[in-house]
Amino acid sequence: MAKGITVVGCGPGAQDLITLRGRKAIDGANLIIGSPRLLADFTEGCRGEKLSIEGNYREIMGSLEERAQGKKVVILASGDPMLHSFGVVVAKRFGREAEYIPGVSSVQYAFTKIARGWDGYRIFSLHGGTGLDVKKVFRENDRIVILLDPKYNLKYLRQELDGESLTGFTFYIASNLSLEDEDCIELGFEEFGTYKEESLSILIVRKEIVHG
Numbered sequence: 001m002a003k004g005i006t007v008v009g010c011g012p013g014a015q016d017l018i019t020l021r022g023r024k025a026i027d028g029a030n031l032i033i034g035s036p037r038l039l040a041d042f043t044e045g046c047r048g049e050k051l052s053i054e055g056n057y058r059e060i061m062g063s064l065e066e067r068a069q070g071k072k073v074v075i076l077a078s079g080d081p082m083l084h085s086f087g088v089v090v091a092k093r094f095g096r097e098a099e100y101i102p103g104v105s106s107v108q109y110a111f112t113k114i115a116r117g118w119d120g121y122r123i124f125s126l127h128g129g130t131g132l133d134v135k136k137v138f139r140e141n142d143r144i145v146i147l148l149d150p151k152y153n154l155k156y157l158r159q160e161l162d163g164e165s166l167t168g169f170t171f172y173i174a175s176n177l178s179l180e181d182e183d184c185i186e187l188g189f190e191e192f193g194t195y196k197e198e199s200l201s202i203l204i205v206r207k208e209i210v211h212g
């Protein structure tokens with residue numbers, strides 16, 4: 001690609017869930033940029049220089065074009081790069097001049113764990129504090145996925161939805177998907193305050209449609 005920038009979706013975490021194309025791009029890169037977790041898990045034995053994203057995100061994004069001069073730069077993204085992720089940020093700046101390699105999203109993976117289809121679901125994110133109007137989301141949708149984070153978690157949702165009528169809703173929490181301590185269970189709204197929080201988790205919400 002013209003810019004020499006490729007965003008690789010690494011999948012939900014397990015090393016055997018990255019695509020062959022993504023693996024090849026990482027192995028052939030001169031510079032690999034990513035979170036400490038993704039660098040540790042997906043760059044072992046790679047010859048490329050590694051650059052960790054830890055609070056220096058703006059600086060890295062600002063200097064990306066310069067860093068890519070005459071080099072193959074790979075940016076690692078968790079899950080799929082075009083879902084609430086780096087790929088979208090890079091695409092806003094470089095459009096089709098950069099390359100994007102898809103990955104298995106945590107959302108896709110979670111639905112395989114609960115053995116249900118994910119067509120008809122709307123995907124929202126609270127990751128990093130997005131200002132999402134949670135009450136409105138629950139009032140207007142009956143198939144919902146919400147990406148959570150350590151601060152905007154189930155306890156936060158419990159507070160935000162206090163007093164709402166949630167009759168007929170089924171909830172699944174999916175944490176650390178594809179990793180050693182993976183957990184994916186159905187739980188009641190009253191358990192939102194006591195569920196052990198994980199840094200990587202998503203909530204799936206389904207409201208049974210009653211046909212009258």
Ligand SMILES: C[S@@+](CC[C@H](N)C(=O)[O-])C[C@H]1O[C@@H](n2cnc3c(N)ncnc32)[C@H](O)[C@@H]1O
Pocket residue numbers: 012013077078079080081082083084085104105106107127146147148149174175176177178179199200201202
């Ligand atoms: C910045 S978003 C990236 C989403 C990603 N692009 C995807 O397709 O899954 C980060 C959020 O994705 C979710 N996530 C990513 N990997 C996960 C995993 N292995 N297990 C559970 N949730 C995960 C969590 O909600 C996390 O806070």
